Amino acid sequence: MIKLIATDLDGTLLLPDHVSVSDENARALRAASEQGIRIVIASGRTHEVFPAGVRELEFIDYALTSNGSSLMIFDTKTGEPKEQRSVTEMPCDVWNFVYDSMVSAGADPEVYACGKSFMDAEMGDRYGSGLLPDALVAELKSHITFVDDVKETLVGKSAEKVCALTVPEENRASLMAVLENDGRLEITSAIPGNIEVNLKGTSKGRAIAMLCDMLGIMPDEVMAFGDADNDVEMLKYAGFSVAMGNAKDEAKAVCRYVTETNENDGVAKAIYKYAIKPE
Structure with missing residues (x-):
């Protein structure tokens, strides 16, 4: 039953x-x-x-x-x-590592913390551009809290997840290698092209x-x-x-x-x- x-x-x-x-x-x-x-x-x-x-x-x-x-x-x-x-929660140093790795790979990461989604404001114009229907991008962006500096806004705080809607194809393999070589992380995908990272386990x-x-x-x-x-x-x-x-x-x-x-x-x-x- x-x-x-x-x-x-x-x-x-x-x-x-x-x-x-x-x-x-x-x-x-x-x-x-x-x-x-x-x-x-x-x-x-x-x-x-x-x-x-x-x-x-x-x-x-x-x-x-x-x-x-x-x-x-x-x-x-x-x-x-x-x-x-x-x-589970990712300590500040762990999610900072993931965030910096994604940025270095040319991705525009979101950080899920305190029950919300945070993103650097300067990344907002690129979010979902050309990847998803405009209506969906507008819907998703309406729920994101855009700030000047995510790491500064959430300094000292833990995070639930760091994710990137997409990663430049030429950098994807190298980013995955960096993340997979760190034993603290759980890496999954929810939709084609995206990368989602949580604390291991x-x-x-x-x-x-x-x-x-x-x-x-x-x-x-x-x-x-x-x-x-x-x-x-x-x-x-x-x-x-x-x-x-x-x-x-x-x-x-x-x-x-x-x-x-x-x-x-x-x-x-x-x-x-x-x-x-x-x-």
Whole structure:
């Protein structure tokens, strides 16, 4: 019996525009919630960067943000977060190293800290330029806190994640070598071309295991949806692991089921097939 559903956002619950939740997916999650199933968002994004279509789902119980570095507990009456718990954090010297390495490689990194996304203002004009639809870039930028100097703004503070939407192709291999040679880091990707870096050991799988221990829910009572590298550990944990039809091979390889694509309401179709009791 499914007691908890955890779903990734980009490439999974969200439509290909990376902003919208289809009516069918929203209805399926609501129906599951009404049958007592806990609903969890598990995303590489921080809560501040959740699109409006996700924020409007007031029945969400929990969110695992920044690839599982943080756990948020929601008030299901208002849809607003009421508590945030840290799972893992990158010390200041660690994220500074990642940040400097990305800048040296010609990337424009974001730093997720204090529940927000920070970026140097001078990088803002380049953010997503030519890579993503203008509407999506505008949506993402609207949730970023632009400052004169990220390292100065966050001096002495820990961070949840450092990520780059893209890296110049000619520098990507050398940057990956630098990051992979540092034993303190967990490196994943959520969408083609991006690099996401957390503290070693951080994963959606670790965070969902912690949440399930807290709730007394067993792995075989968990349904999880994902499509990318940063979903793999969560998919391995869940008894009902579901890869999207558009998922990377790495995600499909660890899953029990493969559903339709995110464009074709794959989340809803699997929920109706495996999770919801017949009326």
